[in-house]
Amino acid sequence: MWRSRHVISGNVNRSHVTRLFFQHGGREAASCHITKPNMLNVHLVPHTHDDVGWLKTVDQYYYGDRNDIQHAGVQYILDSVVDQLLKNPDRRFIYVETAFFYRWWKQQSSSMQQTVKRLVNEGRLEFVNGGWCMSDEATTHYSAVIDQMTLGLRFLNDTFGACGRPRVAWHIDPFGHAREHASMFAQMGYDGFFFGRLDYQDRDHRMIEKEQELLWRASDSLTPPMADLFTGILPNGYNPPEGFCWDQLCHDPPIRDDPDLEDYNVDDVVNRFLVIANSQAMVYKTNHIIMTMGSDFQYENANLWYKNLxxxxxxxxxxxxxxxxxxxxxxxxxxxxxxxxxxxxxxSLKRDDFFPYADDAHDFWTGYFTSRPALFPLVGLDTDFHTFREEAMAVAQHHDAVSGTEKQHVANDYARRLANGWQHCQLLISNSFAALSGSFLKRNYCDNLNISVCLPTEILNKFLVIVYNPLARPVTWPVRLPVNGTAYAVSDVKGKPVDCQVSFAINELVFQVQAPPLGYTTYSVSLIQDGPPPASTHYVHVYVLQFLRVTFDPDTGLLSSLSNLETKQSIKLTQNFYWYNASDGNNTESNQPSGAYIFRPNSSTPFIISKTAKTETIQTSVVQEVRQWFAPWVSQVVRLYADSKALELEWTVGPLPIDDNLGKEVITRLDTSIKTDRFFYTDSNGREVLQRKKDFRPTWNLKQSEPIAGNYYPINSRAFIKDDVDQLTVVTDRSQGGGSIQNGSLEIMLHRRLLYDDVRGVGEPLNETSDIFPEGLIVRGRLLLSLEHPAAAADLHRPMAEQEVLQPLLARKFRLPKRAETQPFSGLQAALPPAVHLLTLTQWDKDSVLLRLEHQFQSRESKLNSQPVTVNLQKLFSTLVVLGVSELNLSANQWKDKMTRFDWTPQKGTGPLQTGCRILLE
Incomplete structure (x- = not known):
């Protein structure tokens, strides 16, 4: 996995690029204070943790606005820290969030910038992590994580050179840790990874075994040590030891060292510190221990900290x-x-991940896997247009953004940023289309197709649909456009008629499009008949198309079976909707309520919304649909397209009723005849798949206290259950939480509306409303179901998940251009093989582009597609002439052949993500 071999014809030219590499033992070794081998060395690390939005917006945090919400001003932190570092060369400080530092840097004078560069060169100011933000690990997609890391690291490289390159990944606040993140960090060249949060039982076990520092083997597919990452668990989360906080926001007494004072306390401070240090040393392996000296938005008055330190x-x-x-x-x-x-x-060697995370017996941080599901389609899906994604998308990957754990006004600010970025991106896309096609007619983007609204297609008799495919392979995709007519003619770019139908349930024109790899094509649409729709078709309970057979129970209207006609497989399959009654904290076991972070149902048995569904059937040559109504606030469309190998479930949930004063956490559950024996599988950030087992952790003996929340895991793009014969895969259109609570079952949480805060800092319940939806948000999403033999399932569900993330983009022209202006375009000479995904293709500078190719199949996942693949870059593109290739690491801030990392030795018996290519163009 993550392997690609590049076959290059001609000479590789490296003369046009800047060398970014810096050897081990250089600036870092010289800037580190000398330690003493016969003593316990206590490493004090002054730091601040600056959320890129949480209780306040990004702007409010930077400027120190709205201190009535939270006292925090990042610009003053950086001002104060630099001033204090200059006063004593022994002092050190680390900084993490490039989004804030970039703002501050732009406002500094040239003399101050030179001063800061000197501090960085001398190792007195060190950047760690270095991404635009400290991303969430549960709900993010790997492509967005790579992009936001690249954005931050490139700024540091361009500004400070090799001395500004972070050597350590630093995720002190995310709420659980994904294996794929560790794999990415290893392939970005980091020597180690530190974090603060892990399950309380896991920590207790590791303290006893002295395994709070470990080697994380973060890929099943990469040859060690390519994805091995040394990982350290910080002793106090990311806070200072108790009694040793000297920020202006703290209440611990300062060190009073005048012996003439009655309240002289040096002896007390020293004795307490020695007790803490020696106690910490008992649960770590070496004569070196680390203490974080700082916390949220601290060091606004850095003199307080440094004078006492x-x-x-x-x-x-x-x-x-x-x-x-x-x-x-x-x-x-x-x-x-x-x-x-x-x-x-x-x-010690670790091979799994650090999910789910609990900080106490009834406090599982698994609710945020689904919190604010309406935001996920904005921040979780990739558009492949980097102007849009760069800063807006990077900020949205923050662990209090995409996670849904921010205040409502901050969530609104994230959505506003993304919407503004998308508007600018539309102009870029239109200009690109115009340059390639020679047509400068106005293009329109219908941004509300998720609610079946597009005014131009509803009022015009003729228009052109432009379909852009960001994938490096051709795709077939169903287009659904809101219309008012009863019959339309659709033709492709060659004038060939395309089968289409109007779905009269909500007046949508439905037809399939075929788009070339990394290119676009056009379809013309013309109204041929207007008037009232015909009556709905009658109900049937068996649906058969080319690849699938689906049956419904005639008495309940629910799904009852799914069959694969190619492989002659068939399983019993029932699907329905349920809701968990969210705890209000008023029970005998614990006072912990459900909230934005915490999932804690009052009962292990969810309430069924309805045992039957009212149904309506639509059957056409393009698609068969069963529309189901379970309650006024829950409905679904089950779709079977003519040439699809997946069954689509488009669910609509909301507004969740709360007039009964009960918070609700809504799930859909798939109950099957598959024999799972407690096992199920989920992806990690859209990449490798991990095996899960109910009520089990691979590295310690679990004492389960929350049978539902304690068995929930992040699902970023897909999950599946299987036995020796059948595998049912569910591909999601957004990150969600889910698990397999019963054998043969898979449940996914869709929507949450809660009435109490979970006391984790956000200070308000997860009770989303808006001006448009004052009664509560309505969320619409979709699941894709496929049934395959386990050995062949990945060949279907990996491309399906990839296509769900990188959906074709639709644009429309409302005055038909000349035929010459509608010719299709592909940026590739030929489609890439199924195993290879073109992850990144973006302008790097005026002479080169950054290309990332990834082998997207896991080792031994597919008999065919897990094999190595050769790609000839000189024959890849249709419009680019490749003069040379230089290979970089994953984050594109080091040359691959110059990247060195620390080697670590695992204990016995314990058990390439894509590189970036900077291509020089003619």
Whole structure:
């Protein structure tokens, strides 16, 4: 997996690029304070954690506005820290969020910029992580994570050179950790990864076994150590030890070191610190321990912190003259990691991930896998137009953005940013179409097709549909356009008629389009008959098209079976909708309510919304539909397209009723005849698939306290259940939470509306309304179901998931152009093989583009498509002439052949994501 071999004809020219690599042992080693081998070395790491939106918007946090909500002003933090670093060369500071630093940097004078560069070159100011934000790990798609990391790291490279390149990934606040993130970080060249949150039972176990520092083997497909990443779990989350917080927001007493004062406290401070340090050392393996000295939005007045830290270091180290074996020093994560590497120990090996995360017995942070599901189609799907995605999309990957764990006004701000970015992107797309086609007619983008609204297609008799396909393989895609006529003629670019039908249930014109790889084509639509629609067709309970057979129970109107006609497979399949009664915190076991973060149902048995569904049937040559109504606030369309191998379930849920004063967490559940024996499978950030088992954790003996929430996992693009014969795969159109609570069953949470805050900081219930939906949000989404033999299932569901993320883009012209202007276009000479995905193709500078190709199949996942693939780059593009290729690491901030990382040794018995190519163009 993540392998690609490049066959290049001609010379590879590296003379036009800047060398970005910096060797181990250079600036980092020189800037690290000397440690003492015969002592316990305590590495104090001054830091601030600056959320790119949470309780306040990004702008409010940067400027320090709305301090009535939360006192925080990032610009003052950076001002103050730089000032204090200049006063003492021993001091250190790390900074993480490039989105904020970029803003601050642009506002500085040239002399201040030179000063900061000196601090970076000397290692006194160190960047860690370095992405535009600290992304969420549960609900993000890998493509968006790579892009936001590249955006931040490129700025640091361009601004500070090699000394600004982060060596450590730093995810101290996300609520659980994905294996795919560790794999990406390893392939971006990081030496290590530190985080603060993990399950409370996991932490207890690791403290006993001294396994809070480990080696994470983050891919089943890459040859070790390509995806191996040293991982450290911080001792206090990301806060300072208790009693040692000296920020203006803290209440701990300062160090009072005048012996003439009655409240002199140096001895007390030193003794308490030594107790904490020695206690921490008992649960870590080396004579080096790390302490985070900072927290949320701290160091706005950095003098408070540094004045006390200077004293702490001085007075604790003074005790060495009296026999103390504790040495305290200013440090950074990379300096600490360097010491661990020098220890040359073996480390426990981890192969799974850190989901789900619980901080107490009844406090599982699995609700945010689905919180704010209406936001996911905006932030989770890829448009392949980087102008739109860059800053707006990067900010949206933050762990309090796409996660849905922000205040409502902040969620509105994220949506506004994305909408504004999309408007600018539409202009770019239109200009690109115009340049390729020679037609400068106005194009329109119907942004409300998810609610079947597009005014031009509803009022015009003739229009042209332009279909852009961002994938590097041809696609067939169903187009659904709202119309008012009863009959239309559709023809392709060659004038050939295309089979189409009007669905009269909601007056939609339906037809299939075929788009070339990385290109576009056009379809013309003309009204041929107007007037009232005919009556609906009668109900039948068996639906058969080319590949699938679907049956419905005639008494209940529910799905009853699914058959694959090609493979002659058939399973019993029942699907329905349920809701969990969200805990209000008022029960005997715990006072923890459900909220934006926490999923905690009052009962393990959900309420069924309806045992029967009112149905209406639509059968045409293009599509067969069964429209189901379960309640005034729950409906669904079951669709079977003529040439599709997947059954589509388009669900509409909301507004969730709360007049009974009960919070509701709505799921759909698929009950099958598949024998699963507690196992099921979910993807990790849209990439590799991990095996899950109900009530089980691979690395410790689980004591299960929440039988539903404790078995929920993130589903970013697909999940499946299987036995030896059958595999049922569900492809989602957004990130959602789900699990297999009963054998043969798979449930997915669709929507949440809650009446209480879960006391994790956001300070308001997840009760979304808007001016358009004052009674609560209505959310519409879709699931794709496929039935295959387990050995062949990946060949279908991986491309299906890829196409769901990178859906074709539709644009419309409302004055038909000349025929010469409607010719199709493909940016490729030929489609890429099924195993290869073109992840990135973007302008890098005036002479080159950045290309990422990925082998998207997991090792041993497919007999055919898991094999290595050769791609000839010189014969790939139709409009680009390749003069040379230089291979970079995944984040495109180092040359691949110059990238070196620390080697780590796993304990015995414990068990290429795509690179970037910078292509020089003629």
């Amino acid at each position: 200077d004293k702490l270091i001085h007075y604790v180290n003074a005790q060495q003259a009296n026999g103390s074996k504790v040495n305290v020093l200013y440090s950074t994560p990379s300096c600490y990691l360097q010491e661990l590497h020098r220890a040359n120990l073996t480390w």
